[in-house]
Amino acid sequence: MSNIGLEGDVKKLGFGLMRLPKIGEEIDVEQTKKMVDMFMEARCTYFDTAWAYAGSEVAMRKALVERYPRESFTVATKNAAWINCKTREDAIKQFETSLEQSGAGYFDFYLLHNLGQQRTKVFEDFEMWDFVKEMKAAGKIRHIGFSFHSNAEELEEILKAHPEAEFVQLQINYADWEDPDIQSKRVYEMARKYGKPVIIMEPVKGGLLANPPEGVKHVLDAYNPDVSYASWAVRFAASLEGVFVVLSGMSNVEQMENNLSYMTDFQKLSSDELKVIEEARAEIAKIPLIPCTKCDYCAKVCPKNIGISGTFDAMNLLKVYNNKERAQNQEHNTVVYPGKGRANECIKCGKCEAACPQHIAIREYLSEAAAALGME
Numbered sequence: 001m002s003n004i005g006l007e008g009d010v011k012k013l014g015f016g017l018m019r020l021p022k023i024g025e026e027i028d029v030e031q032t033k034k035m036v037d038m039f040m041e042a043r044c045t046y047f048d049t050a051w052a053y054a055g056s057e058v059a060m061r062k063a064l065v066e067r068y069p070r071e072s073f074t075v076a077t078k079n080a081a082w083i084n085c086k087t088r089e090d091a092i093k094q095f096e097t098s099l100e101q102s103g104a105g106y107f108d109f110y111l112l113h114n115l116g117q118q119r120t121k122v123f124e125d126f127e128m129w130d131f132v133k134e135m136k137a138a139g140k141i142r143h144i145g146f147s148f149h150s151n152a153e154e155l156e157e158i159l160k161a162h163p164e165a166e167f168v169q170l171q172i173n174y175a176d177w178e179d180p181d182i183q184s185k186r187v188y189e190m191a192r193k194y195g196k197p198v199i200i201m202e203p204v205k206g207g208l209l210a211n212p213p214e215g216v217k218h219v220l221d222a223y224n225p226d227v228s229y230a231s232w233a234v235r236f237a238a239s240l241e242g243v244f245v246v247l248s249g250m251s252n253v254e255q256m257e258n259n260l261s262y263m264t265d266f267q268k269l270s271s272d273e274l275k276v277i278e279e280a281r282a283e284i285a286k287i288p289l290i291p292c293t294k295c296d297y298c299a300k301v302c303p304k305n306i307g308i309s310g311t312f313d314a315m316n317l318l319k320v321y322n323n324k325e326r327a328q329n330q331e332h333n334t335v336v337y338p339g340k341g342r343a344n345e346c347i348k349c350g351k352c353e354a355a356c357p358q359h360i361a362i363r364e365y366l367s368e369a370a371a372a373l374g375m376e
Contacts, residue, residue: 011042011043011044011045011046011263011264011266012238012243012244012245012246012263012266013039013044013046013234013238013245013246013248013259013260013263013264013266014044014046014047014048014076014199014245014246014247014248015035015036015039015044015046015047015048015247015248015250016048016201016247016248016249016250017047017048017049017053017056017059017060017249018048018049018050018053018056018249019207019249019250019251020032020055020056020059020251021035021251021252026055027055027056027058027059029059029062029063031252031253032059032062032063033062033063033067034253035063035250035252035253035256036063036064036067036068038253038256038257038260039256039260040068040072040073042260042264043264044260044263044264045072045073045074046073046074046076046245047060047064047073047074047075047076048076048077048199048245048247049075049076049077049078049102050077050078050080050113051077051078051079051080051094051095051097051098051101052078052080052083052113057077057098057101057102058101058102060075060102061101061102061103061104065102065103065104066103070104070105074108074109075102075104075107075108075109076107076108076109076110076111076199077098077102077104077107077109077110077111078110078111078112078113078114078147079091079094079095079098079110079111079112079113079128079132080094080113080114081094081112081122081123081126081128082114082118082119082122082123085122085126087126088126088127088128088131091122091123091126091128091131092131095110095131095135099140106139106140106141106142107140107141107142108142108143109142109143109145109167109199110132110135110141110143110144110145111145111146111147111169112128112129112132112145112146112147113146113147114147114148114149115146115147115148115149115150115158116148116149116150116154117150117154120154120158129162129164132144133164143166143167144164144165144166145165145166145167145168145169145199146158146162146165146168146169147168147169147170147199147201148168148169148170148187149171151183151186151187152183152186152187152189152190155168155187155190155191156190156193156194159190159191159194159196165196166196166197167196167197167198167199167244168191168196168197168198168199169198169199169200169201169247170184170187170188170191170198170199170200170201171184171200171201171202172184172187172188172198172200172201172202172203172237172240173202173203173204173205173209173233173236173237174209174232174233174236174237174277174280174281175205175208175209175212175233175281175284175320176205177281178281181294181313188240191242192241192242196242197242197243197244198240198242198243198244199243199244199245199246199247200237200238200240200243200245200246200247201247202247203233203234203236203237203238203246203247203248204230204233204234204248205233206249206326207249208321208323208326209229209230209232209233210228210229210230210233211229211321211323212229212280212284212321213283213284213287213320213321213322215283215284215286215287216229216280216283216284217229218283219276219279219280219283220232220276220280223272223273223276227262228258230248230255230258230259231258231259231261231262232273232276232277232280234246234248234259234262234263235262235263235266235267235268235269235273236269236277238263238266238268239268239269239274246263284320287319287320288319289316289319289320290312290315290316290319290360290365291358291360292308292309292312292313292316292358292360293357293358294309295357296308296309297355297356297357298351298352298353298355298356298362299340299352300355301351301352301354301355302341302351302352303347303349303351304341304345304346304347305340305341306335306340306341306342306343306345306346306352306366307331307334307335307338307340307341307342308352308362308366309334310330310331310334310335310338310340311331311334311335311342311343311365311366311369312365312369313330313331313334314327314328314330314331314334314335314369314373315327315365315368315369315372315373317330318372318373324372324373324374327372327373328373328374331369331373342370342375343366343367343369343370343373343375344370344375346363346366346367346370348363350363
């Protein structure tokens with residue numbers, strides 16, 4: 001990892017500042033300070049924030065930057081040029097705002113955020129790759145990289161086009177490792193193919209693997225009932241070769257204590273523990289899901305432009321983790337935000353089912369989704 005300056009005794013746990021504790025709608029800075037102190041005392045130094053995380057950069061300034069020597073920690077933040085940016089100047093303004101809000105002076109790691117699908121083109125159109133290289137030359141950025149949410153083929157296109165990327169941040173967890181849509185394993189292997197160090201985000205799948213399905217709990221408890229479910233997920237991610245930081249979005253002191261208990265002196269998963277992870281993954285695979293392959297033939301014929309595959313993604317999330325809020329968020333991100341029709345707008349014409357090669361009872365599942373996700 002010497003090419004990005006992370007050689008030596010660097011802890012693999014990164015403090016993700018997206019889900020900081022709150023009092024009402026405001027970030028609890030005092031509790032955040034306690035968490036920062038615990039993290040730094042454990043000689044963990046990597047802090048991850050973003051312009052798009054409301055209040056996060058300011059909270060980091062108050063809890064970290066104003067209280068510790070700048071050279072004692074590393075800061076990563078991100079540019080989301082696809083959010084409300086109409087011009088290159090708008091995108092550059094995000095960088096300037098991050099410098100102001102964080103008070104960091106410079107960023108150790110600066111990421112073009114959430115590349116994949118139509119978002120990738122925005123950074124090209126605004127020539128943001130050229131901008132971050134200019135900022136690196138000016139000393140305001142130490143290392144350039146990007147975060148990514150899409151498939152392995154698209155990741156390879158970006159890595160070929162931008163060899164200046166020094167690292168890549170990927171969504172990787174044991175539940176999604178073999179998932180044909182999320183492609184955790186495939187994108188990880190692609191980053192390794194191009195020799196890019198990897199930062200892992202969502203190792204606990206946004207907290208879902210801290211409370212996994214009952215079958216998974218049974219498997220993990222049978223091997224070791226004295227460790228947290230989250231620890232299995234974080235250690236799986238941290239055990240992968242080429243990973244230099246695993247981010248955990250901690251929301252309270254207790255979560256910080258738990259993470260530090262097994263990551264301060266991190267030990268890779270043993271061969272027996274890896275077998276347990278395989279068993280846990282097999283338990284998830286047993287849960288009956290809507291067998292949608294996302295071919296979207298149904299969407300091509302739907303007169304209401306309903307986001308059928310996105311709705312089914314949300315429902316499958318609900319079926320596996322029984323977390324309605326996360327399922328609703330998923331439906332918002334894949335259906336509502338892109339401007340597609342929602343499940344409760346289905347007129348039951350049946351054209352979708354005639355086009356579906358999987359012979360899915362689409363109308364029935366859409367009715368189920370409308371009820372389960374609170375659309376009716």
